[in-house]
Amino acid sequence: MKTLTAVMGLLIAICLGGCWNNIDLTETRFVTAVGIDLNEEGRYVLTVNVMKPSSGKADAGGSSGKSTIIQSTGYTIFDAARNMIEYSGYKLSYHHMQYLAIGTEAAKKDIIGPLDLFFRDQELSGRHWVLYVEGKAESLLRTKGNTNDIQPLKINEQMIASRSVGKYPPVRSLDLMRMLATKEKVGYIPISHPFKSLKESREAGAVIIKDGKAVSSINETQVRGLLWVTGKIKSTIVIVPLKKPGQYGSIEVLDSKAKIRPVLENNQLTIQITVHPHGIIGSLDHPIPMDSETYKWLQMKVNQIIKEEINAAVAIAKKNKADIFGFHDYVHRKYPKEWKVWEPQWPEHFSQLEVKVNVQSKLLLNGLLAEQLGEK
Known part of the structure; x- marks a missing residue:
């Protein structure tokens, strides 16, 4: 009886004390978009759009609740993601990621490998969009949203709205996993074309994936x-x-x-x-x-x-x-x-x-x- 009482007391203390791994929002940095590229040395370049939750006060940089772009490199995406802590100063949260973009060179080399971390991550629901970017994926993250000040949310709006156009195939991470589960690892993801001015991007067409690699584009x-x-x-x-x-x-x-x-x-x-x-x-x-x-x-x-x-x-x-x-x-x-x-x-x-x-x-x-x- 004493043992049962002690266990119940411990459970009550845990419940009242909050989550054991709870992190204060002001100490959290949320990733809203991810870009994957290859550099000249063949290493992965991870670019993330990070948003700091607003506390109502401007931070040292003069912004409140604003987003910023951070980059890191690594031999694998997991390596690059861990190296990101060195640049951000925080362990990043990917719970609210809106999309994941992969650049041309990285996609031609391998799509499954770089995305494997995001397929396995239990924090993610598989509902973020996956896009192919002609050129560097980084360029898409640096575009600005004319219809929404938060660019990743603008991309999310475009993906949802594309269902009313019928010329662009929005693909979520979970959908892509199912497609690539075949022996031939065949599927497709939409293409994004960032404008040179970096003020906007246009989503049109798709790229065919075969053997886990981007092999050919298809028009609207x-x-x-x-x-x-x-x-x-x-x-x-x-x-x-x-x-x-x-x-x-x-x-x-x-x-x-x-x-x-x-x-x-x-x-x-x-x-x-x-x-x-x-x-x-x-x-x-x-x-x-x-x-x-x-x-x-x-x-x-x-x-x-x-x-x-x-x-x-x-x-x-x-x-x-x-x-x-x-x-x-x-x-x-x-x-x-x-x-x-x-x-x-x-x-x-x-x-x-x-x-x-x-x-x-x-x-x-x-x-x-x-x-x-x-x-x-």
């Missing part, structure tokens, strides 16, 4: 083709050339679903992709008679454009022998016995794979248009 059209197939289009605008040259219609896609079905016939594997976009006529440059035939023609044009975008994405992926669509998962589930034979040479099989695309778009009618078409 190919990215949207990838997103159509993977069912990640939440909203986007499809520009349709009208019958009269120089005139265009804007079709707003409100939702899209995709179905991927592998078919094996006569020992020949085919991937059948069916995409079902739903949308509305957003605007027309020139008023045109909206009859049933024109309405069907617009749907046909949308189908054609989306099919071309998907074929463009498939072509660049096959050229790099990188199954960024995850076709292997569907083949494995439907044909487990055959998959055992195909798996060792899947990149080669994928590059020769026949892919059939079927797009069945549906333009929803608003009340006025439905009445005009005699649908009411």
